[in-house]
Amino acid sequence: MNPALRHVVERVTIYGGAALLAFACGFPLFWMALTSVKPDREIITATPSIWTAAPHLDAYRRLFDQTKFETYFVNSIWVAGGSTLMTILVAVLAAYGITRFRFKGRESIATVMLFTYMFAPIMIVIPFYIMMRRLGLTNSHLGLMLSYASFSLPFSMWLLRSFFQSIPLELEEAAMIDGASRPQAVARVIVPMALPGVIAVSIFTFIVAWNDYLFARVLIGKDELKTLPLGIQDLYESSITDWGVIMAAGVMITIPALVFFVSVQRYLIAGWGAGGVKG
Amino acid sequence: MATQTLDKTAGLGSLPRRVPRERRIPEHYWGYVLLAPAVVLVLGLILYPVAYSFYLSLHSKHAYMPIETYVGFQNFEWIWEDEDFWRSIKLGCIYAFGSLALQIVVGVTAALLLHQSFIGRGFVRALALFPYMMPTIVVVILMRWIFNDSYGVAKYMIESSGLMARAPVFFDPDHVMLTMIIASTWTFFPFVVIGVLARLQTIDTELYAAAKVDGAGVVRRFWHVTLPQIRNVLFVIVLLRFMFMFTKFDIIWLFAGAGGLGYSVRTLPIYTFVKSFGELQVGFGAALSVIMFAMLSAFAFAYFKTFRRDEHA
16 A cells, blocks of 8 residues: 555544444533423434424423422432541541651551452442441431442552651651641641542542442432432432433532543543542 | 652651641541541541441341341352352353453553544544543433433444344343343443553554564554554453452442343342342342452452462562
8 A cells, every 4th residue: 555545544544433423422411411401392302303492491490390309419419528528637647647757557448448458339238228227327418428438548548658657757846846736737748749639539429429320329218319320310219200300410429520530631641540430 | 659759748747837726636646537537537437437348248137127147158158059149150250351351452442542643533532531521321312312212323233334124122031142242342441442542652663564564464553563562451341340240239220220121130239239228138138248248358358369470580
């Protein structure tokens, strides 16, 4: 094959492949958004159109007026936010302790923590449920937050540990010689320097909590305490499936994820390298 | 390498302390104090439940009633003779290996593609990673809508493009597994892309130049240059993805539920859940999760034995 022709073939293959990939990943998202603004008669049809002549937000109105979407949404934000704060606090303390102090069993504790990464939620959920029942933490958001925090902890601690290790001691010493107490030095010197790590940890904990279905299903029974995955499941398993409303709910849950994703994409890669994504 | 850094950083403990309050506690205790909350959480909420699971697996226990009776290995004997259990292993392997193979093929291809330079690459890269960020529940409702057997756009596209005169029924006992494997691949393949793409970016471009001079075409460059370079990262990805797919619960459960269709995709995690929380036989369920744990450990061990050996050569 002559070089010019080969170049053309190569370009065509690359652009064709890229278009296919973009279509495969993007079309479902587009279809979800489109369905959510279509009138009903354009949704329930065997010949769906790629566009709609009369877009409207009726499905969104129904979502907010006729379902408890708002409650589920607030619950999800609250649970995910709470678990994230809990994880950050505990993981920063642990990572600091493990990098700045020398004590017996330090390495083995770190290794055992890493080992817990092996356990999938489904292996833990049965005894977890029995424990939470005994502690009176079923049907409570605290129980959920605790489970998400403990699940994200091992990874969070390992990631922060590697960040703390790369921060030179001299900076902290200098701050302390200048009169800062140790907690002050940590809050003003260490944490700001490890910020990318702290952000990565927050993202992953938030996503774990935002996405989880299993623990919420097992621990939460009361409707007013349900998080989004449970609430949406109820919506689509109800007797008459209103696809417009369900797609509107999908869009509403995806938008925060999308905004989040676009703004923190580079930290995401850092976290992946450390094994943050699980599932 | 980690120990080196650690030894360097461990020196701070000997700094003169200014806060009198701190002086009462010996220095090395601080390590324990700071680690305590993390240790309590992990010990109490992960390791203890795992141990409790082993304990429960030797008992007969109802999910809500406090009664529990020691039955020895009775649960395991029952499981051994339980046809549904063997069926769940079979279905679990079909799901895990099927979706794993697809994820690897699609993921590596996409990573190779996204490594080339073309206009709009940044956008396509972001778009290709996004399915992984979608909450599972959204993936499920979206796929159920797209593959809907009456009004789904997939059916419409297949039939109007002339690919098939009649599209297959996506949600019937014969096809639901395949539909679910496709949906799972869609949402999980970006995991492979991220890992492989990161590795591709560190490959020395001179290797390709040399291969080109030697007259190697695209295919041979892939087999002899790219593949050996991404082998290590693929090794880890395959192990992790298999373990994640084999223990996957939520996407399968939400996809098909407990009902008639669910029976066609009752993998081991689903079976464990059904036994524990549907039939309330917590001891039996715990025994199933112990088996799951044992199988995964055995798999990881065998995997390392088989594929890691020549790594040292």
